[in-house]
Amino acid sequence: MKQRVYYGALALLVLLGCLPFLDSSYALRIGTFACMYAIMSVSWTVIGGFTGYPSFATAAFFGLGAYCGGVLINKGWPLFAAAGAAGVVAFAGALALGLVLLRLRGHYFAIASLAVAEVLRELTNTATELTGGGMGLNIPVSVTGSSSVMGEASFFFWAMWALLLLTFIVVRLIQESKLGFGLVCIKQNESAADMIGVNATIYKSLAFAFSGVFVAMAGALYAAWVHYIEPPDVFDVLFAVKPIVMALLGGLGSPAGALLGAFAFLGIEEAVWRNYLQIHSGVLGLLVVVLLLFLPDGMMSISKRLSQLGGRRG
Amino acid sequence: MAEVLVLEKVSRRFGGVQALQGVSLSVGSGEVLGLIGPNGAGKTTLVNVVTGVRSASAGRVLFEGRNITRLQPFQTARIGLARTFQIVQPFPDLTVLDNVAAAALFSQRGTRLSEAREFAAEQLEFVGLGQFAAKSAHTLTLAMRKRLELAKAVAMKPKLLFLDEVNAGLNASEVDHAMVLIRQIAKRGITIVLIEHLMKVVLTVCSRIVVLQNGALIADGTPQDIVNDRRVVEAYLGKKYAQLSAARG
Numbered sequence: 001m002k003q004r005v006y007y008g009a010l011a012l013l014v015l016l017g018c019l020p021f022l023d024s025s026y027a028l029r030i031g032t033f034a035c036m037y038a039i040m041s042v043s044w045t046v047i048g049g050f051t052g053y054p055s056f057a058t059a060a061f062f063g064l065g066a067y068c069g070g071v072l073i074n075k076g077w078p079l080f081a082a083a084g085a086a087g088v089v090a091f092a093g094a095l096a097l098g099l100v101l102l103r104l105r106g107h108y109f110a111i112a113s114l115a116v117a118e119v120l121r122e123l124t125n126t127a128t129e130l131t132g133g134g135m136g137l138n139i140p141v142s143v144t145g146s147s148s149v150m151g152e153a154s155f156f157f158w159a160m161w162a163l164l165l166l167t168f169i170v171v172r173l174i175q176e177s178k179l180g181f182g183l184v185c186i187k188q189n190e191s192a193a194d195m196i197g198v199n200a201t202i203y204k205s206l207a208f209a210f211s212g213v214f215v216a217m218a219g220a221l222y223a224a225w226v227h228y229i230e231p232p233d234v235f236d237v238l239f240a241v242k243p244i245v246m247a248l249l250g251g252l253g254s255p256a257g258a259l260l261g262a263f264a265f266l267g268i269e270e271a272v273w274r275n276y277l278q279i280h281s282g283v284l285g286l287l288v289v290v291l292l293l294f295l296p297d298g299m300m301s302i303s304k305r306l307s308q309l310g311g312r313r314g
Numbered sequence: 315m316a317e318v319l320v321l322e323k324v325s326r327r328f329g330g331v332q333a334l335q336g337v338s339l340s341v342g343s344g345e346v347l348g349l350i351g352p353n354g355a356g357k358t359t360l361v362n363v364v365t366g367v368r369s370a371s372a373g374r375v376l377f378e379g380r381n382i383t384r385l386q387p388f389q390t391a392r393i394g395l396a397r398t399f400q401i402v403q404p405f406p407d408l409t410v411l412d413n414v415a416a417a418a419l420f421s422q423r424g425t426r427l428s429e430a431r432e433f434a435a436e437q438l439e440f441v442g443l444g445q446f447a448a449k450s451a452h453t454l455t456l457a458m459r460k461r462l463e464l465a466k467a468v469a470m471k472p473k474l475l476f477l478d479e480v481n482a483g484l485n486a487s488e489v490d491h492a493m494v495l496i497r498q499i500a501k502r503g504i505t506i507v508l509i510e511h512l513m514k515v516v517l518t519v520c521s522r523i524v525v526l527q528n529g530a531l532i533a534d535g536t537p538q539d540i541v542n543d544r545r546v547v548e549a550y551l552g553k554k555y556a557q558l559s560a561a562r563g
Contacts (some may be wrong), residue, residue, distance in 0.1 A: 178419065178420075178427065181412075181416060181419065181427065182416075182420060184405070184408065185405055185408070185416050185420075188405040188406055188407055188408060189403055189404070189405050189406070191367070191387075191403065192399070192403035192404070192405065193405075193416075193420075194367075194386070194387040194388050194391075195365065195367075195387050195388075195391055195396075195397060195399075195403070196391055196416055196417040196420050196421055196466065196470060197388050197391035197392045197417075197420040197421040197422075197470070198388055198416075198420045199386075199388045200388065
């Protein structure tokens with residue numbers, strides 16, 4: 001069953017790669033955003049879903065990656081090298097930070113992780129020489145080599161899409177690995193996990209690092225894609241909250257659920273935004289609350305619920 | 315008999331409470347040692363200090379001659395110390411099999427998950443939970459959860475095993491079954507420290523018994539010595555009764 005969902009999600013993802021052939025810049029823009037958010041929610045699953053630590057640090061990783069990427073590209077680095085470097089910086093930073101932050105549990109950890117983005121944002125604001133501070137950072141360099149608008153849009157879509165594919169596969173591998181097993185043990189009973197020989201501190205820090213590395217790389221791609229970033233834009237708290245809602249919507253602890261949740265959420269958001277321009281935030285919030293109330297285990301539980309329903313009728 | 319575990323003047327203080335005061339103790343290889351004492355005597359604290367859950371305020375803990383006083387719980391687990399918890403600590407949403415497999419997997423380096431599951435299945439058969447392997451751990455009854463704790467501990471292939479009140483809350487026939495299991499575990503060559511309130515269990519299973527009271531060791535000897543020790547009787551039943559029973563001879 002689990003395998004089937006995984007391969008289903010993978011197939012959907014591969015299918016999504018054909019989007020540029022539609023030749024619609026609107027679809028490409030939405031698609032790139034969908035991949036970007038899916039990278040975040042699938043990444044968040046490692047720390048929030050497997051390990052049970054509600055991290056709000058996604059925005060911090062995204063902003064860090066965006067600025068790392070932006071600065072390096074302006075220094076003449078090729079895009080993928082810059083994105084890779086952003087990932088390495090985020091991974092190392094998260095690992096080090098995790099050793100400290102993950103001593104906190106529950107709400108305390110959530111608040112502390114939320115503060116990380118704020119701290120980074122202030123640092124970015126004050127480091128004017130490097131980051132441009134509050135004026136933002138222009139990334140005028142064309143890194144794609146394509147002069148046409150559609151060519152560039154397709155390039156960034158495929159880059160984001162490939163990163164999502166990579167994220168999804170790596171997170172799935174983590175889930176199946178010894179690391180993933182250890183994380184689930186930590187989630188269910190941390191002191192018992194300790195007693196059977198799980199090095200909880202290292203495991204949790206690794207989970208935190210893996211929840212950040214691909215998000216930071218996505219941030220670097222984003223910076224190159226939009227050509228201009230500023231602190232309130234890339235360290236936006238919504239980048240921390242939305243991935244969590246998406247993961248919950250899809251089904252907590254399942255990478256496939258997080259992926260589907262991200263696409264579903266963006267689909268709903270787009271529809272609501274088009275139809276209720278003035279009150280779209282309110283309508284969206286209400287929808288999310290209703291969905292979570294009636295489907296607390298997310299979309300991944302729909303088939304189970306249906307089979308239960310069928311069983312009752314039959 | 316080689317010594318597996320040696321405690322040298324181990325103390326532990328919680329604020330104003332001296333939970334352990336200068337406890338010196340050695341456990342021989344293959345021994346089944348009973349650790350008894352009234353509530354709050356410091357029995358569980360002693361286990362916590364040895365396994366690294368709590369640090370010792372003073373003193374040293376040696377395991378197979380190696381100083382392990384400052385080790386973390388996951389480290390003591392990997393060198394061959396296992397314990398069961400007084401209040402059972404399963405991974406509630408994992409299957410019974412995976413609970414035990416996790417113990418086998420993480421306590422030994424280089425174990426593969428498939429090997430761990432295989433070994434775990436054997437341990438479940440051993441404690442009589444084979445048929446529940448695929449169930450979630452939270453569906454088990456208390457008696458079964460206690461057995462699951464045992465299976466987890468044994469799956470870690472420990473050299474020294476602390477059994478912290480594995481019989482608490484069990485009925486008579488369940489206790490009998492647990493006693494059989496404890497004896498079989500001892501036969502594998504695993505040294506056992508048994509913390510227990512049921513004197514029947516301690517007296518029949520243990521070859522040696524030590525008694526803790528208010529954090530200090532007050533007696534150490536064979537089961538026969540212990541039941542006749544005046545200080546032990548005092549600790550359990552009060553001074554008056556001890557005098558009375560001594561007067562009666």
